Amino acid sequence: MTAHTFAHLSNDLVYSAMATLTLALLAFSAELAFGDRGRVARTSRRTVHRVPVAVGAGGAPVDVDTPDVAELPEGDLPESTRAAKLGGIGFSLTVLSFVLLLAAVVFRGLAAGRAPWGNMYEFSLASALVVTGAYVIAVWRRPVLRLLGVFIVVPVLLTLGLAVTVLYVDAGPLVPALKSYWLVIHVAAAIISGGIFTLGGAVTVLYLLQERWERRGLSNSLSRRLPESEQLDRTAYRLFAFVFPLWTFAIVAGAIWAENAWGRYWGWDPKETWAFVTWVVFAGYLHARATAGWKGRRAAMIALLGLSAFIFNYFGVNIFFTGLHSYGGLPNK
């Protein structure tokens, strides 16, 4: 096979992954939307077992043989509900998308004859792969996190959509400034960090929702299936604590590359500036968790702020600014 066929194959795989992800999104959304209906339907079919149990402030009757998720050992979902089945389908489709994306990235690399993250298009592809992969691994370790599905698939689809429409460039070798193994290391670390930041952000959003519901004593189809807010908070922290040193390393590797290419390790180029902002905000997040009065909700908001800075650095800076880093491969304006 020639480089050309590889490139085509890679493109087709990306489109296939987008298709399966769209289906996964439908399944995940249906799971959330119809979660209660599935449960109600089942409940009415077995009225015999129904006993009124006060749940939170709502006091709605619940099916006694559908155990409350919050009381389950971590990671078990009531697989019997129809909603859960939809979720399962969504997850299987996500795993399939992951495999397709993995193949797309590999073939892209073969087509270009180098590490497949040399321009914005490839960077987006690789990020989508990492986010999906991080999600799959997370669910494998803790099945309850499957409920993150929508929050993962939406950003991944947006990223891929942007990649194939705006950012696409043909597979090819790199401009000389990008031929550096420090760059390969730097970008790989940045991509993995991005995946974990996104996952952490998704868990944080769920934490904020769940925390709010708990505080107000509300209960709904999502809140009942999510773990307690405290556990979500801890999971988000673990993700951010894991990614912070990695992100630090990504910045350092980038600085080493910059030193080798331009003779200065730090030049406050917009890309560098926003990497720094992201880093400082997450340092703030880690501090907040140890500062009286800042734990919990406030710390979570800081994490989301840090994630926004990261995302802005990823899309905004590449597209709106010109700097030494605008290597998007986009035509010069």
Place this chain on the structure above:
Amino acid sequence: MTVNPPLSETPEDEDLLLESTTLSTQPAAVQPPSGLGLRSLLRWAWRQLTSMRTALLLLFLLALAAVPGSLLPQQGNAPADVADWISRHGALGRLFERLSLFHVYSSPWFAAVYLLLFVSLIGCVVPRTRLHWRALRSRPPAAPRHLSRLPVTRSFTTTATPQEVLDAAHRSLRRRRFRVDRLAGSVGAEKGYLRETGNLVFHLALVVLLVGVAIGALYGTRGSAIVVEGSGFANTVTRYDSFSAGPLADPQRLDPFSFTLDKFSATYQQGGKQNGAPRSFTADVTVQDSPTATPRSQVLQVNEPLVVGGTKVFLVGHGYAPVVTVRDGEGRVVFSDAVPFLPRDAMFTSTGVIKAPDARPTQLGFQGIFLPTASIDPIRGPLSTFPAANDPALFLSLWKGDLGLDTGAAQSVYRLDVSRMTRVGLEAMRPGESWTLPDGLGTITFDGIRQYAALSIAQDPGKGIALGSVVVAIAGLLLSLFVPRRRVWVRATADDEGTILVEIGGLARTEAGGLEAEVDALRSDLPDEAAPGAREPIEEYR
């Protein structure tokens, strides 16, 4: 079975519970100043500055302060854009300039934020280091009165003697790399001191990083130079096209090396969407590390700088330098050299200027456009269609009159001051061609083309310190985030009937998991039954 005594808040328990959320030496929340004296006010202010809350605030300020520098052009990166921005925005531009918004990262207010942050950091870390040092050398704290109130607890009864139980606990905890202290009736153990050590090392390494950055800013030098194929560069300030040095650097004592650019080659993408994108640049140079050193050959590439002593030479760009010879109206050669032209687009449509101040009867100046692969665009005029010199052409317009070089004001070699000149001709030339200038002004010959390398030459003595400090910082950070800090106590007591009750209590940093598993493992190491043959008088332990 014993009944737990009512929960009484002894000071000891309070301390313990306070600590249970952190197990670290982090500063406690600041109380309002007691008394009105200046000293107590100062002490309060200092504690405020070194509090966690202030650190958090300053971190936010730092992030916020860094933002405008990415939204506005900066003097260091794009001086021309700054001038342009100011002239386009009038009063706003001048206001922004006064607020240092065009050199944010060297502005007084940015410095104020990070210096305050670092004062706070030092003020915070030094006392914490002292506390931690003391903790490192002291014994694990004695068991709290009510082990049952710790986050993780286990209890069971056993027929083994307290002695046996505590011995087993001691061994088990030692094996798990706890520091263990044996007291009457109980065992206390702690591990994970490296967590705090790592945290302190991380923060201190940030201070060292700042020192490294400062050394680079104070003692570093950097500059740029254009070197045409076949010519040389000696590392002295006069040879630079632009040069900047830190306030404490000595520009007279640069590394005394020199080199010649023997050959420059570039390759480009042919066809496709990225037609003309560069694929490789190589500069072959002959280097002399010092005037007396033997010359050596080296290849200079993007990402592969030339390193001589503490100085690095980077290839950052390239371009074309048409070689021309100018003869004046009297037939004398008044100019003969390669003239670097600056590229204006990705296809290397380049512009440049040739000045012949010695020409008679009048001084001559040429404005030129060089096209490596020539074509004429119906709207935009002469335009290159590919960056390689496949079909080169030089378009020149001739000016005569006063070049304005005698006024004493510095003039750019890339600009022609035409205020006292008149334009008298226009010509397109191919390599080898000559143009007989109108009005008997002389001739110009386009002898050929050379390439030049645009080099950046930098020397930063703080670099090594900065790199070393971030490596240490990352190591410290990993310890700080991933080493679990735990305390475990085991107590064995006999009740009135002589049954031995064993209680285990564990305490950890809230974030780190795994304490339950550790306590369970410890529990399974403790005996449920007396070892055969062992009989101890139990009374002793009551």
